[in-house]
Amino acid sequence: MGKFVTASSSASDFLPVLLMMVALLASSVESQLVANFYESSCPNAEAIITSAVNSAFNARPAAAPGVLRIHFHDCFVRGCDASVLIDSPSEKDAAANANSLQGFEVIDAAKTAIEKQCPGIVSCADISAMASQLSVKRLSGGRLTWRVPLGRRDGVVSSAAEVTGKIPAPTDTVATIKSTFAAVGLSTDEMVTLAGGHSVGVAGCGTIQNRLTDATLASTFDANFAAALKRQCPTGSTSKVNLDVTTPNRLDEVYYRNLQARKGLLQSDQALQIDPETQPIVARNTNPAVFNSKFVAAMIKMGNIGVLTGSQGQIRLNCRKFNA
Secondary structure, three states, rough: OOOOOOOOOOOHHHHHHHHHHHHHHHHHHHHOEOOOOOOOOOOOHHHHHHHHHHHHHHHEEEHHHHHHHHHHHHHOOOOOOOOOOOOOHHHHOOOHOOOOOOOOHHHHHHHHHHHHOOOEEEEEEEHHHHHEEEEEEEEOOOOOOOOOOOOOOOOOOOOOHHEEEEOOOOOOOHHHHHHHHOOOOOHHHHHHHHHHHOOEEEEHHHHHHHHOOOOOHOOOHHHHHHHHHHHHOOOOOOEEEEEOOOOOOOOOOOHHHHHHHOOOOHHHHHHHOOOOOOHHHHHHOOOOHHHHHHHHHHHHHHOOOOOOOOOEEEEEEEEOOOOO
């Protein structure tokens, strides 16, 4: 017979049982995501999605960094449930998404292709996770790749109000960003490592105007870099600038070397080199072998945040709207 916890049981008796239950619950959620999830229901799913996503990237290479950010923004709100893909009114309306996300047509193309072969089988959440992995592989020149665990289902709620405070802002302090990542179960080390995604893509001039006009913030820039940015981003400019001035189209460890050289574009990025806890992590991540392995591990962990599995949620027929 099992041991029952009664009023007379001590806290020390109960705590190990509680911790074991929590650990088993966490592991059971992750165990439901498996690489060969569609082996029986749609054997060619991964090949079909890969072909459609790569074709979309070939047509518009700039979509690749966008797809990576879509996955990031999705997972931080309600978990990786494709809620950010829903058209307005939805999470897309939140400023953090409306002003920065692009590349949704890549997910649409993959969903259209897979529905022709396996209707109602593959979730938009899994497509988004796979597309994100394919974007990383492409942007890293094939150096960063992994087999995506699959089996996610799509959420049935998408609200702009829920985005507030859950997506790091360019002006956030390191303490705030640490808290944002901790809220979804990611460590400070994983936070700094996932920030390496800012080695690709662009940002609007409006996101750095505060650093160009505030003397204290401007002092965190390399002087020559700041001068070049002022020429690119005069007051009121709607132009965009590369997040990584050195290797703007390659996802790599150079992002961290830029931070050490005071050439981090966003205030929140450069702050990682200033904070005493994150500065050593920045230094370690300048080693390509270290960054590569850590980034893959962090992406896999992020892709497990709050996933819906089994009979939860639904399998959307159109990624932009809930099933009727």
